[in-house]
Amino acid sequence: MIDLLRWALQRQERSKDAARQRLQLILVMDRVGLAKEHMEAMKADIIRAVSKYMVVDHESIEMDMKRSGDSLVLVSNIQVKDIIRAAITE
Amino acid sequence: MAGKTFVVTSGKGGVGKPTATANIGAGLALRGKRVIVIDTDIGLRNLDVVLGLENRIVYDLVDVVEGNCKLNQAMIRDKHTNELYLIPAAQTRDKSAVKPDQMKNLRDHLKEEFEYIIIDCPAGIEQGFQNAIAAADRAIVVTTPEVSAIRDADRVIGLLEAAELPIPDLVINRLRPGMIKQGDMMDKKDILELLSVQLLGLVPDDEHIIVATNKGVPVVHDSRSMSGEAFRRIASRIEGEDRPFLNLENGHGVFSKLRKFVGLKGGDFTDD
Numbered sequence: 579m580i581d582l583l584r585w586a587l588q589r590q591e592r593s594k595d596a597a598r599q600r601l602q603l604i605l606v607m608d609r610v611g612l613a614k615e616h617m618e619a620m621k622a623d624i625i626r627a628v629s630k631y632m633v634v635d636h637e638s639i640e641m642d643m644k645r646s647g648d649s650l651v652l653v654s655n656i657q658v659k660d661i662i663r664a665a666i667t668e
Numbered sequence: 669m670a671g672k673t674f675v676v677t678s679g680k681g682g683v684g685k686p687t688a689t690a691n692i693g694a695g696l697a698l699r700g701k702r703v704i705v706i707d708t709d710i711g712l713r714n715l716d717v718v719l720g721l722e723n724r725i726v727y728d729l730v731d732v733v734e735g736n737c738k739l740n741q742a743m744i745r746d747k748h749t750n751e752l753y754l755i756p757a758a759q760t761r762d763k764s765a766v767k768p769d770q771m772k773n774l775r776d777h778l779k780e781e782f783e784y785i786i787i788d789c790p791a792g793i794e795q796g797f798q799n800a801i802a803a804a805d806r807a808i809v810v811t812t813p814e815v816s817a818i819r820d821a822d823r824v825i826g827l828l829e830a831a832e833l834p835i836p837d838l839v840i841n842r843l844r845p846g847m848i849k850q851g852d853m854m855d856k857k858d859i860l861e862l863l864s865v866q867l868l869g870l871v872p873d874d875e876h877i878i879v880a881t882n883k884g885v886p887v888v889h890d891s892r893s894m895s896g897e898a899f900r901r902i903a904s905r906i907e908g909e910d911r912p913f914l915n916l917e918n919g920h921g922v923f924s925k926l927r928k929f930v931g932l933k934g935g936d937f938t939d940d
Contacts, residue, residue, distance in 0.1 A: 592850070592851025592852060593851070593852045594848075594851050594852055594853055594854045594855075594858065595851070597814075597815050597854055597858075598854060598858050598861075598862070600815060601815055601818055601819065601862055602862065604815070604819050605818075605819065605822050605862060608819065608822060608823060609822075609826065
């Protein structure tokens with residue numbers, strides 16, 4: 579009985595779903611790797627936006643696309659030197 | 669005459685590119701179009717054997733671009749259709765023997781005489797790929813429903829976009845209805861969600877293709893084979909007809925098998 583149940587549950591796992599999910603990530607990673615200029619432009623835009631509210635160390639900024647489990651994340655490491663008070667009270 | 673020029677490409681090897689080129693070319697020729705297929709896989713020629721023309725080769729693509737022969741001396745006429753010609757690849761040279769400008773020049777000459785020029789591109793994305801796409805107006809990307817083939821197809825699609833070609837047409841080869849039904853093979857919808865292309869054709873994994881290649885007669889001539897029907901439909905879509913796609917996603921029911929067994933029409937191919 580247990581074997582039958584296990585067999586029935588295993589049948590539910592369709593390997594094409596694994597293929598599709600893996601490909602979704604692979605293709606994004608490949609496309610990001612190819613679009614280096616896009617990444618640089620995005621980095622500049624993010625720094626500009628953050629700089630409206632905080633004083634950041636431009637030299638130490640790191641930004642990268644990384645794989646985290648089943649999803650793709652944009653990891654950014656920005657060293658904050660000070661908060662711009664005018665922006666908070668606005 | 670101002671012929672249309674297609675490049676058939678895939679990125680990954682082993683997905684059936686020469687077979688697709690030969691069958692699309694023969695399929696268009698069966699419709700009465702004047703077609704020339706060019707094998708640009710220098711050093712690893714294949715298209716000649718798929719078409720069964722390997723014994724007729726005297727001159728090749730490199731001879732043409734280097735001026736060792738006249739263009740029409742390197743054009744081999746097909747055995748099965750009067751309107752199909754082949755320019756074979758050189759077997760003893762390498763991919764640097766042809767330059768993109770020479771391919772463009774060749775295309776300009778062939779456009780005068782042919783309605784369709786179909787260029788078979790080598791696997792990979794190096795010089796051979798650049799030569800093959802240089803002369804093309806449109807691209808046909810061939811893939812199989814596998815992770816590695818689709819990944820490489822995506823790379824190629826990006827490079828075709830960078831070369832300012834229109835959105836490519838996709839042929840999905842070697843589909844297996846039984847596996848799709850079980851959920852163990854990606855189907856048409858899964859693949860179209862991943863790639864930025866338009867669908868040109870669905871070709872089943874079919875033993876008839878192996879038999880056809882053994883004989884050197886493209887499967888498109890076999891009226892009873894499913895893959896032959898798939899390529900006939902691809903040819904008609906290239907000609908602008910709106911033909912339904914083959915249904916390759918539900919396996920084959922008992923009734924369709926029975927209809928086929930008793931020889932009833934309509935039992936052979938079911939539409940999507």
